[in-house]
Amino acid sequence: MASSKREQVLKCARELFEREGFHATGVDRILEKAGVAKMTLYNNFGSKDQLIVEVLNQSSEIMIGRMKEHALAASNDSYEQILAIFRTLGDSYQDPDFCGCMFQAAVAEFPDHDSAPAQAALAHHRRLTEIFLELCTKAGLKSPEELSRKLALLSSGASCVARQTKARTPADDALCIAEILLERASN
Amino acid sequence: MASSKREQVLKCARELFEREGFHATGVDRILEKAGVAKMTLYNNFGSKDQLIVEVLNQSSEIMIGRMKEHALAASNDSYEQILAIFRTLGDSYQDPDFCGCMFQAAVAEFPDHDSAPAQAALAHHRRLTEIFLELCTKAGLKSPEELSRKLALLSSGASCVARQTKARTPADDALCIAEILLERASN
DNA sequence: AGTAGAATAGACCAACCTGTCTATTTATTC
């Protein structure tokens, strides 16, 4: 059960960071929520900053995993899989643990581009773009690099605006634009 | 010269908040940069939180003003004015005082939707959308509400991604998508 | 059953934070 405490801290930290921000969430609140002693955190993660980085990496893994999962579950066709990803965006915004903009939050709170959290956020965005690139290529769409960049922009933008407006519309709008882009790239 | 000190504090605070974040910027650093006594700040703004709100409102005013200015300078045609706004996005990202995502940063650092900074950010996004709505309507484009929402999503998304990737591409991609959307809405 | 490693509670520290207070100096205005 050595790693169970670790996972517990990671999970609670993620929820708190997401809901209240990184700087605003004190170490003590994480401990309290996780029901764990202070030294458990510091023995496992070394510092709050490293904990933040691990939370970001884990969140990225979870999100990317879910995206792939949903895509595969929706269809065998790459073209349709791309659209499926955008369709699930709106649902995920209403998910209680909606962490869509956690990476935007990270760059906002750690504006130094070379800081570990900013780098983790950048890495996530690269992964996101890569997924789209893979699907675009498989689907035989035109200018897949440019197109995947645009799709990543749409999904990032949608989750940002969603966080601002607390609405579902940005997801629908993004889907609509994605459909147009795909259609144009398909012949 | 009563208000000159005020403006000075406002300007320095804006630069620091933008570069280092809201929570990470202590009041003392603002004072030091502005060359101003502590009481000057507290007499003028009451609290750091209120200062933050004023900075956000001022930033919004500046940005919206610049957008309108650029649009008017570029053309008389509303259709072209919309595109002009997107063309200046890329330039503004390279501006040393690029504060594009300051509102995204605000919602990230003050996640409570009812908090004053989050409300200020929401208000900015509404203003942004409204500008597009006005131009879309004037240009006689189809479904102006939906279209303006999408344009606002594109411009917000672009500045978010730009902050993450430190690249110019998101602006170019956003412009490209905007061109497509406008074309489709114009007949 | 005994030993080693993990986890615990909680005191503790130094640094930093926002915000207050005061006594003094600087400008402005009449």
Added chain:
DNA sequence: GAATAAATAGACAGGTTGGTCTATTCTACT
């Protein structure tokens, strides 16, 4: 030149933060 207001420096308070340390208890394994 006197009076009013604004700005100043700087000490101060009270609270919070991230992080360390210690002495104790729990848990697992052989």
